[in-house]
Structures are given as C-alpha cells and as structure tokens.
Amino acid sequence: MENLAPDNPDDLPLDQYLANGVRESDVHALMSLRGAGAMLNAFIMVFRGSETDVLIRLLVMREIGNRPDAPRWSPQELTQHFSYLDSTKLNTVLSRLKDFGLLLWDQEDRTYQLSGAARVTLSALANVLELPAGDDADLAYITSQVAAGQAIGRPSLEALNLLLTKYRELQKEFEDAVESGSEFRIRQAGAKFNAVEATVEKGTEIIHSLLVGGKLEDAMYRNAQAIGQAQSRLLRMQATFQRNLHQLELQNVALASSGLSSSDVLQWLRTLDRIRLAAVGEDSCGGMLPLPFAMSDLMVDVAEYELLERERVAQENTVLPPPCDTPDTAEVSNERFAALDRYVDQLSQIQTALPLSDAVINGGYALSAYRLSLLSLIGDVESAEMRGRIADLARLPLRVTLSGEYESVARDGIAEVSRGTITPQVAQ
Secondary structure, eight states: OOOOOOOSOOOGGGGGGTTTOOOOOOOOOOHHHHHHHHHHHHHHHHEEEEEEHHHHHHHHHHHHHTOTTTBBHHHHHHHTTTTOOOOHHHHHHHHHHHHHHHHEETTTTEEEEHHHHHHHHHHHHHHHHHOOOTTHHHHHHHHHHHHHHHHHHHOOOOHHHHHHHHHHHHHHHHHHHHHHHHHHHHHHHHHHHHHHHHHHHHEEEEEHHHHHHOOHHHHHHHHHHHHHHHHHHHHHHHHHHHHHHHHHHHHHOTTTTOOOOOHHHHHHHSOOOHHHHHHHTTTTTTOOOOOOOHHHHHHHHHHIIIIIIHHHHHSOOOOOOOOOOOOSSOOOOOOHHHHHHHHHHHHHHHOEEEEEHHHHOOSSHHHHHHHHHGGGTOOOHHHTTTTTHHHHTTTTEEEEEEEEEEEEEEEEEEEOOOOOOEEEEOOO
C-alpha cells in the first residue's frame, strides 16, 4: 500500500499502534488489509477532506461515470456539462481526482475517463445509496453482498460472519421482546420482523443454493449451516408474536360498551408528550376522603371474619407431612443414550460416501426417524461447543447432502426416505 501523507501531523505510524515485539506480518487481519491497499487508497482519496470536498468530488465522479455510451470526456465537454460549477473549482477537482488515480488522462486523445478503482468505488456507493431507510439497512446490504459472492462462485467468509451476527442480534432482540411480556415491545418487534421478513426469505434461498451447489471450505460450510438454522428460528418468530399477543389480548379490560380496551388507552397514552401526560394525571390521584366513624357494611365484614373466618383458620390442619428418604439416584439408567452411542460409533467408521438410506434405516420406523433427526446436528457450531455424545456427533468430519427427492426403500417399516449421501470430510 502506498504511504499517504497524513492530514494530521499528530497521526502515528502503524508500528506505534502495535505492542512491543509484534510485527505487521504477525497480524493476519492487518496483512489482508495491506493486500487490498489499492482499493483502500481509492476510498481514502474519495472521502478525504471536508464534507463539501467529498460531495463535489462524488458529484463529478458520478456524472462522468453516468455516460456509458461515451465514457471519455474532453475538457470542453466537462466544462459545458458542469457549467453550474465554478470553472476554477472544477479544474481543481479534476486535478485532484487525476492526482489520486481516480481519473485517467489520455495524452493522445486528450480526454478524461474513470479508472477501474473509481468504478469499483462508485459501484459500492451506488449499492449503499439504494438501501432502504431504517435501522436494518445493513441486513439488506450484507445479504446482497453474500448473493453477489454466491453468483460469481466466490462467497466471502467475512460477509457470512457479518450476516450470521446480524441474524443472532435480531433473534436476541425478538426473544427479549417476547420475554418482557410488554404488548408494546412485542408489537414493535413484530413490525420490525415484517420489515426484514422478505430479506430473510431471500437470504434463505441464497444459503440453500450455497449448501446444495456450492463447493465451500469447511469454515464457510459451518457458517452457512449456522445461518440456515438462524433463519429458520427467525421465520418462526411471527407465530410466537401472534401467540403472545393473543394471550395479552385475553387479559385486556374492556371499558364498558365503548369498544375500547385498556390496551387502546395505553397506546393513546404513549402518544402524549410529558406536559399533556402530566395534565391527564393531575386529578387522577388524591388523598382519602373523610369517612364516617363506622359503616354498616364494614361492620358486617369485620363480624364475619371474627365469627367465621378466624375459627375456620384455627381449625385448619397445617402440619407438614413426615419427611421421607431421598430416592437413590446413584445409578442412572443410560439406556436412552445407547442408541445415540451406537449411531455415533457407526458414523465415525464411514470412510467413503454412503447413501443416506443405508446410514439411517435400521430397527424399525421409530429408530430410523431418530437416526435421521440426529443427522441435522452434524457440523452444528453450537452443539459442537457442548460436552458429551451430542458434541461428538456434531464434530464428526462428515457432510450430509440432501437432493430434495425421495427414494423407495420398503423395509423396516419405511416406505420412502429422502435421497442423499453422507460424505467424509477431507482433513485440511
């Protein structure tokens, strides 16, 4: 990467940001950025300077690139096209773009044209400017980047990581809203789900294409599987929202025959500012009004307690039952894990591609269905971090591939099963 002259004389060189004894080559993430120095320089040059400088620079670059039928511009054409700009300032901008390597000058034709780095910069900026408004515009952009990588056969591991992070943030936000029991937060989460549902469904199609047809590295394959599971959980949240909202509606209090409920009043109160809210509540609370010394209905309540309730409480048997010995749990039956242990041992012996039917069907319908359900845990990141046989199953170096079709087996109580294979992973 070319060393750029710092705008701020107080800027420190890169080696002063590293700890003692650490070199640039020791930090892999830093070296990958170094390798993209040409493109990073292009972005630095475009967005360098004041806000006005950046706006005018982008304006000129976008207008020059917006003429695909004639990408070369003569100085006279530029002066005429940008007649709304001061000519001296325009020449300064063109000179700066040429010095930055964003604008190329052909001495023979005496024309200007955009460089490759400038076109990449404008293309990335165009995608950002087309993003929908909202806090979740990043989901749409990251999904588009994963789709672009899948289309050209080079998906980015970093884009997959960012997409998985966004899905887990949304899942945590939606789960917190449900656990809060607040109708307002659940409705707010439901509206946000509706805004991102189409993007999540599009992402589901992309990840499915990657898993079925893509030749992914192990890390990418595991991330793609985790993303698919996160997408499934997100798409199930709509039913969770509706179920909780229905339960909350059952608890609402109807206000006479007005057609309004306590929920409607709460939503209306949320629309008020602090001044109006204080005015509404000004006469809502007050001191207790003076009461007569004795009232007949209160006297009846007190007499009923003294004559009836107190005697009933005194006669209740509240003695705790005698203690009993704690059952002996030293020997816990492992019978329910025997099938899992045998299946993990069987899968670990696979050396070549094995049809799914041969690996699953054995011992009747119930056991075969149990075996098939266990295959979804292979390669699961969360399960691999656990302990026990489930973790051993998740860490098996296998890949399960399903074709979406069915094959006829007609044995062990099974008529048909999904067509697929279990393939051992090659050690990297």
